[in-house]
Amino acid sequence: MNHVSSVEAPGVPAVLSIARIMELSVVRRGDPEVLSGFELLGTPVRWVHVTETPDLAELLTGGELVLTTGMAFGEGGAGVGDFLHQVRVAGAVGILVELVPGVSRNVDATISALREAASLMDFPVALLHRRVRFVEITEVVHRMLVSDQLAALERSRTIHEVFTALSLENADEDEIVSRTARLIGAPVVLEDVAHLVLAFDASDTDRAELLARWAERSRRVGYLESTGRGAGEESWLQTPVGVRGQRWGRLVVPGDLADDDDAAMVLERAGQTLSIARLAGRDQKELLHQARAGLLHELRQAHSLSADEVLVRSMALGLADVAHYVPVVLRLDMHSGQTPTGLQLRERELLEALLAVLDSSRATALSASLQSGQIGMVLGVSAKQLEEPLLERIFRQLSRGQAGIDWSVGVGHGRGSVKDAARGLDEAAQVAEIVATFDTKARPFYRFTDVRLHGLLALMxxxxxxxxxxxxxxxxxxxxxxxxxxxxxxxxxxxxxxxxxxxxxxxxxxxxxxxxxxxxxxxxxxxxxxxxxxxxxxxxxxxxxxxxxx
The missing domain is CATH 1.10.10 (Arc Repressor Mutant, subunit A)
Incomplete structure (x- = not known):
């Protein structure tokens, strides 16, 4: 689990609501009782105003919490309904009324009138049964408002500095998404327009649970052209990535959040940073290749991923859930005088051609560069008996129309899980390396059983x-x-x-x-x-x- 520095900790809710004010000790001393507007207690309070007159049209600007002792309610609370109405029309978000026996006149009748008037309104009204000092309430609330405003400014500055630094450091997509998740304190996923996962950070969530049926779930969340929660079965917070008219993906926070406003600010800034990164030279396909390569490299190393988690992550990158998976490696032949750049261009061209063939064959695979001049692939096959004909079709079609085949294909043992099949990539790479030494290649692909003594010597x-x-x-x-x-x-x-x-x-x-x-x-x-x-x-x-x- 990552240790998050205090400056990058998730933002605390900066909204000073009526509910927060009601929990203050200076208010609790007044033995408050909420009479109405329970569902509106989360409404933000911009300021606190003390008044004993109903004529507030020119005194309020909106968003205030009004404090009063009810002196303007009239005898027995006859005018309480009009008072509440005028307070609401003037823009107040709620009212605290102090009515204390022995202090207020006809207090019982006034309280009854207040209860009846409040019950007819969808407006927060609270009754204070004991005397409090309104000046203490206003002082505490105003200090909180100023403190929250300063905290919000500091939070905004921190977010700006974090993403500015990421841009200047040419941070990759994984790092940008990871920092975004830490700032929000929740999982964050970067996907392309086809709902394939380019990068993600699960935060404290189980990764397999986060990415389970990702494409299916994500399709149900409508795209937005601005930051917000999309309509649909799962209303995730999202922000588009890419310049307007050329959107290539989106950042999403799948789930509920304590503070949407803070998360939206972070998410929007992250989306801008990712857009800048792409404009600096990384395109959508490159991101997908990078994400697939990252998973393949992880699977070839010692790791603690379960078979189910590997499958979920692979499916999020476009590999189908099928019965059989086959490890395959394509190795480009070395040309005399070949420069590293030239080899990289040939590799990218072969990868693009392979992806086109897979698409036309309606086959799915996890394919990416393993190292310079070498492409790895875990191919999904619907049934084990279809492995041979599918491989034949793919690699004969790949070689069709080529002036000269300058690559070798090695195939490892097929397995029933992606995790087990990925372990066979090293075997497939060894076969491809052996086949590269052949003078002629009579087959479109080879296995260890095809290379025989030649293969044994190659290993030794x-x-x-x-x-x-x-x-x-x-x-x-x-x-x-x-x-x-x-x-x-x-x-x-x-x-x-x-x-x-x-x-x-x-x-x-x-x-x-x-x-x-x-x-x-x-x-x-x-x-x-x-x-x-x-x-x-x-x-x-x-x-x-x-x-x-x-």
């Missing part, structure tokens, strides 16, 4: 024991490297040791070929007719090529 290529074995096997033509001899050995092994088959390729004339093979045997110190020798040499050659030797 960093093992010093394999290195020592391979170098010992090829020592006769590696010190120094003899490219012609290495090429001859590789072709011979590729033809299964069949000299006649190799000769028929036209590589060399038959006499010349036999002579060179005898010389190769002498240099290697083994018989090429021996099956075990050929197997050992084949393993050594595979290792040699896998380590980038051409």
């Amino acid at each position: 290529q960093g093992d010093v024991r394999v290195k020592s074995f391979a170098e010992a096997e090829l020592a006769g033509i590696l010190d120094p490297p003899d490219a012609a001899a290495l090429e001859l050995l590789e072709l011979y092994l590729k033809h299964g040791g069949n000299k006649s088959a190799l000769a028929r390729t036209g590589f060399l004339s038959r006499p010349a070929l036999y002579a060179r093979l005898e010389k190769l045997e002498d240099r290697l110190g083994v018989s090429l007719e021996d099956a075990e020798s050929r197997t050992s040499l084949h393993v050594a050659m595979l290792w040699y090529r896998l380590n980038g030797n051409q």
Whole structure:
């Protein structure tokens, strides 16, 4: 749980209401009794005014709480109804009446008249049964009003400084949303216009509960062009993000709040900061890619997320709740002279093409860049038996129309949960790395069962024991490297040791070929007719090529 500094703590309600005034000790000493307007006790009070005359039209400006001893009510309270009416018409928000036996005249009759008049009005009227000093009430209330105004100004200044600093620091969306949640003290979600979650901070709420059926729930909350609560089943506080006419999302606080006004101020400032961030170079798709990449990276590391929470967060990013999930990695081939920028552009182009194919195939996936030149994906499949045909369709369509396929696709083991499938991304990445070493790619995608010995050696290529074995096997033509001899050995092994088959390729004339093979045997110190020798040499050659030797 984050420790929130005092300057960023959620704002306390700054509204001085009639209810707050009624709880003051100086008022409680008067033994107050609310006679009417119970539902309006939360009305803000702008000022307190003491009067004994009903002629208040020119004395009040609106929002005042009136204090009176009822001297203007007339004999037995005959004029109390007119007095209350004039006070209300003048703009007051409520009235406190002090009627004390032994002090007020005909107090019982006046109290009865006040009760009857108040019962006919939808207006806060309170009766004080004991004497109080009105000057004490006005002093306390006025001090509170000034204090609240200063607190509101300080709060506004703090919010302004926080978001100004975030803009100057080029803070990312996650940081902006996180600080917003801390300032409000409630969960905050940034979504795009398709209701996919770009960033969120659950505050003290369970994350799975917060994002459960997010898109479905969010669609029921109408969009607004300004900060406020949208109409619909769930009237969430929201603010649009983006310039007018080009809205690309919204910030929402899903739930009730103690102080909508303070939260709205924070939310609006956060929306402006996010809009500025986008204008500075980050677009909507980039935010979605970033959010998806963040979750995939989190799932590949040690984490404490439950399977249900992973599914909920994945669904909020567009992945459907299906029966089967498959980890896939696409690895771009390295081009000579390729710059990091050029590789990044190729990666983005491939990702966009992949997303277009997924969309046309009506397939859903959690896909994003894993690292430079590598795209990871957890693909949703409605049934396990449909995994193979769906992968075939996606990657054949992706390669269609391409002048040359310059990427490799590795597929890991499918699983019944997103969490388990994501663990297979490392396996898929290893397969893609192996396939990248193939001269030709006969399949649109590969699994470990497809790469076989080549794959095993790829996993062990960093093992010093394999290195020592391979170098010992090829020592006769590696010190120094003899490219012609290495090429001859590789072709011979590729033809299964069949000299006649190799000769028929036209590589060399038959006499010349036999002579060179005898010389190769002498240099290697083994018989090429021996099956075990050929197997050992084949393993050594595979290792040699896998380590980038051409």
